[in-house]
Amino acid sequence: MERVFHELRSGPAGLDDRDAARRLRVQGPNALPARGGASWPRALGRQLVHPLALLLWAAAGLALVAGTPVLAAAVVVVVVLNAGLAFWQEQHAEHAVAALEAYLPVRTRVLRGGVAREIPASEVVTGDVVLLVEGAAVPADGRLVDGAVQVDLSALTGESVPVARRAGTHPPGPPLEAPDLVFRGTTCTAGAARAVVTGTGAHTEIGRIAALTGHVGHHESPLETQVRRVAWLIAAVAVGTGAAFLPIGLLAGLSFTAALVFAIGLLVANVPEGLLPTITLALAAGVRSLARRGAVVRRLSAVETLGSTTVICTDKTGTLTENRMHPQAVWTPAGGRGRPDQDADRVPVLARVAQRCSEADLPDPAVGPGSGDPTELALLALAAAAGLDTRAATRERDRRAVHPFDPVLTRMSTVDTTPAGTAVHTKGAVEAVLGRCTAVRRADGGEDPLDTDGRAAVLAATAELAGEGLRVLALAGRPASDADLTAAREDVESGLVLEGLVGLLDRPRASVAPAVARCHAAGITVHVVTGDHPVTAEAVARSVGIGAGGLRVVGGDVLASMRERELDELLAADGEIVFARVAPEQKLRIVEALVHVGEVVAVTGDGVNDAPALRRADIGVAMGASGTDVAREAATMVLTDDDFATIERAVAAGRRVYENVRKFVVYIFAHAVPEVVPFLLFALSGGAVPLGLTVLQILAIDLGTETLPALALGREPAEPGLMSRRPRPRTEGVIRARMLWRAWGVLGVTSAVLTTGAFLLVLLRAGWSPGAPTGPGAALHHAYLEATTATFVGIVACQIGTAFAARTEHASLRTVGLTSNPLLWWGIGFEVLVTAAVVYLPVAQRIVGTVALDAATVALLLVCAPVVWGVDELDRWRRRRAEPGQERRTP
Numbered sequence: 001m002e003r004v005f006h007e008l009r010s011g012p013a014g015l016d017d018r019d020a021a022r023r024l025r026v027q028g029p030n031a032l033p034a035r036g037g038a039s040w041p042r043a044l045g046r047q048l049v050h051p052l053a054l055l056l057w058a059a060a061g062l063a064l065v066a067g068t069p070v071l072a073a074a075v076v077v078v079v080v081l082n083a084g085l086a087f088w089q090e091q092h093a094e095h096a097v098a099a100l101e102a103y104l105p106v107r108t109r110v111l112r113g114g115v116a117r118e119i120p121a122s123e124v125v126t127g128d129v130v131l132l133v134e135g136a137a138v139p140a141d142g143r144l145v146d147g148a149v150q151v152d153l154s155a156l157t158g159e160s161v162p163v164a165r166r167a168g169t170h171p172p173g174p175p176l177e178a179p180d181l182v183f184r185g186t187t188c189t190a191g192a193a194r195a196v197v198t199g200t201g202a203h204t205e206i207g208r209i210a211a212l213t214g215h216v217g218h219h220e221s222p223l224e225t226q227v228r229r230v231a232w233l234i235a236a237v238a239v240g241t242g243a244a245f246l247p248i249g250l251l252a253g254l255s256f257t258a259a260l261v262f263a264i265g266l267l268v269a270n271v272p273e274g275l276l277p278t279i280t281l282a283l284a285a286g287v288r289s290l291a292r293r294g295a296v297v298r299r300l301s302a303v304e305t306l307g308s309t310t311v312i313c314t315d316k317t318g319t320l321t322e323n324r325m326h327p328q329a330v331w332t333p334a335g336g337r338g339r340p341d342q343d344a345d346r347v348p349v350l351a352r353v354a355q356r357c358s359e360a361d362l363p364d365p366a367v368g369p370g371s372g373d374p375t376e377l378a379l380l381a382l383a384a385a386a387g388l389d390t391r392a393a394t395r396e397r398d399r400r401a402v403h404p405f406d407p408v409l410t411r412m413s414t415v416d417t418t419p420a421g422t423a424v425h426t427k428g429a430v431e432a433v434l435g436r437c438t439a440v441r442r443a444d445g446g447e448d449p450l451d452t453d454g455r456a457a458v459l460a461a462t463a464e465l466a467g468e469g470l471r472v473l474a475l476a477g478r479p480a481s482d483a484d485l486t487a488a489r490e491d492v493e494s495g496l497v498l499e500g501l502v503g504l505l506d507r508p509r510a511s512v513a514p515a516v517a518r519c520h521a522a523g524i525t526v527h528v529v530t531g532d533h534p535v536t537a538e539a540v541a542r543s544v545g546i547g548a549g550g551l552r553v554v555g556g557d558v559l560a561s562m563r564e565r566e567l568d569e570l571l572a573a574d575g576e577i578v579f580a581r582v583a584p585e586q587k588l589r590i591v592e593a594l595v596h597v598g599e600v601v602a603v604t605g606d607g608v609n610d611a612p613a614l615r616r617a618d619i620g621v622a623m624g625a626s627g628t629d630v631a632r633e634a635a636t637m638v639l640t641d642d643d644f645a646t647i648e649r650a651v652a653a654g655r656r657v658y659e660n661v662r663k664f665v666v667y668i669f670a671h672a673v674p675e676v677v678p679f680l681l682f683a684l685s686g687g688a689v690p691l692g693l694t695v696l697q698i699l700a701i702d703l704g705t706e707t708l709p710a711l712a713l714g715r716e717p718a719e720p721g722l723m724s725r726r727p728r729p730r731t732e733g734v735i736r737a738r739m740l741w742r743a744w745g746v747l748g749v750t751s752a753v754l755t756t757g758a759f760l761l762v763l764l765r766a767g768w769s770p771g772a773p774t775g776p777g778a779a780l781h782h783a784y785l786e787a788t789t790a791t792f793v794g795i796v797a798c799q800i801g802t803a804f805a806a807r808t809e810h811a812s813l814r815t816v817g818l819t820s821n822p823l824l825w826w827g828i829g830f831e832v833l834v835t836a837a838v839v840y841l842p843v844a845q846r847i848v849g850t851v852a853l854d855a856a857t858v859a860l861l862l863v864c865a866p867v868v869w870g871v872d873e874l875d876r877w878r879r880r881r882a883e884p885g886q887e888r889r890t891p
């Protein structure tokens, strides 16, 4: 041991602050080397060679072979610009996820100059003495110098069974198997120990692994997988249409080259290469806005799962309540019920147990800010009010033995030296303590044996306090012997004398009741899973509106005796449930049963024992302020404010992001119809109606005018009514038949009718009749160019109308407001500028084949925008009327 300290120039009391600061400057922060910094050329390259891009390259190649270098160049521009945009979107998404770490600073306890201190894990240096406790993450590699812990090495070995590590021997062998070494990136699942840090940052085992594997890839979410499949389907359709056009175009009298060019045009126009990165970016934007509002989501894909949540299983303490407890009532066997501030005669006996049996620190200007369990802080406050010395140092000095709080036993005991001799002090849940008592305290300080009546009186008092929503703790004690210093827990916690009860008030958070109401409106069921007393839990649940449509209370013992089928039936029935006196392990069972009956489950947790349930749930929610590192690592989402209302907000955000993806899918799909119809008309008329749109015009739409409004739709604010609909079924795909109908059947067909009409109108106005020549040199050629330009501008105008229509799926545009998405206006401004440039700049005219349009024609075309929007608005209005409140449900 001394040798380790000597080598690291440290000691059992740790480093002093000056030395630590100096080492931090020399060694640098304890952080893993940043990943992926230099690999951006590769990331950009990837965008140029992904399968859809390869398809476009092939199209460009064909165009070159067909002798149309302008088209080939245009396609290459499409590929490059799209790759650039996709690259930018993905970088943005990655940064958004990387930035989340800043919201979850990892903190760790170290000894500095002999005093325990909490510091950011990034400031740990070699030679620091780290205090490891149950639930803590190991901040750096180190060697245990004192104590023993169980560690979960799965991050390093993949083996998730915890292994024991204790200070002492250090035989030679591979470091991962050394019995006294602990490693960064692993977690401590039980025990307590001190470790001296031997390596930080990149000089740790996991740092070496990170350097080897480099970039950790982004895992595709189910949504992205679905969209990728759809993108491929559409690409296949595009290739199919392109290939089909070739013979049709030839039959209609086109030259082979011209037919090929149009085939390529159709293909390029319809390949949805921008879809995936746009979705990734929409998810990332969702993650970022959630983080700012208290919910740090650790995977992009969680955003979409959140939106389909059907059941939330929540803790009570700290999540529904403020986690700030105040002693509100006291009860003693001799004196009965009283108030702690008024009935001073009843307090001292209780205060003496509260003073000793505790691990918390009250805030004290001389010592520092308080810390510890809110239950214990409240009890210490009671002791301090009774004038007792509640300093941690005094308590430590007098303590002979401790049996820490165990969430399964729901009690804690200490053996302490007191002025009246050594004594056992026990506190905990009433059932857990009462069962260990054989006597009750009399008013004169003596003892009465605990008989059936006495027991009933205690339970009646408990029920009364719990019914007011108070957390009730029983306090007990007895004189101790030397044997108690080493005896087993069972024996120490026996033959106790009950001193009395304390009722602690933990107010429900003001934000919770409205959030529960919103959950109910959204068809989400809220169950409470708590270790607290059933009556307390029920009172708190009711006070925030849980169980408004029926509430059942199920105790942990009843739960334990239930068969799987019975539990499934219980959970499948209507109404909400309070699971009380539940052991953390039982949470996993509840979650599994819920998943089994087909629910999408979000579950909260904060302790080491909650980790399995957090992993099993669709959305594991850990507490950022009060939870353990282990729970945070097992969770999908971490609440920085521990507030239930934040879960509801996250669900709403999840729904919003998912709906927005649908919005831009509708928008992007809609333009396919007006683009394809001119080709169909040309082919079906056997060439009598000339082609209404040139290939380069299609590219100009695809490229110049579409992307930014699509991105803007990804940022739409939530649509009214979003949280008064039932959750989306787990099996429902992102693209529904109704969406396709709306995109193609309503928006697409309307646009096609308008643009084709405009095209024909311009031609007819110039004296055209079907079959009249319109090629270069013909009298009608200029009119033909005007007509195609009109189609182009018409499609852009229709897309503007479509963008406004796509902003809502059910609601009217009036209810969301014209200006609530300023990004969309920027996108449309850009769209209009590009279109104007294409129509009026001579360079663009030469490339794209446009001619300037007169003001009257432009004005006519602009009307297309409100018409397309109006048709969809009417359609939505019709559906709202046909199915009023269709998706409402009261739980």
Ligand code: ADP
Binding pocket: 315, 316, 317, 373, 375, 376, 405, 407, 410, 411, 412, 427, 428, 429, 430, 471, 472, 473, 529, 530, 531, 532, 533
């Ligand atoms: P919750 O679900 O409310 O967080 P816990 O699992 O923390 O419940 O606590 C369960 C029960 O254990 C509490 O109702 C209380 O009676 C008892 N208890 C909680 N904290 C302590 C403690 N520090 N010491 C002794 N008993 C405790």
Ligand code: MG
Binding pocket: 317
């Ligand atoms: Mg708790």
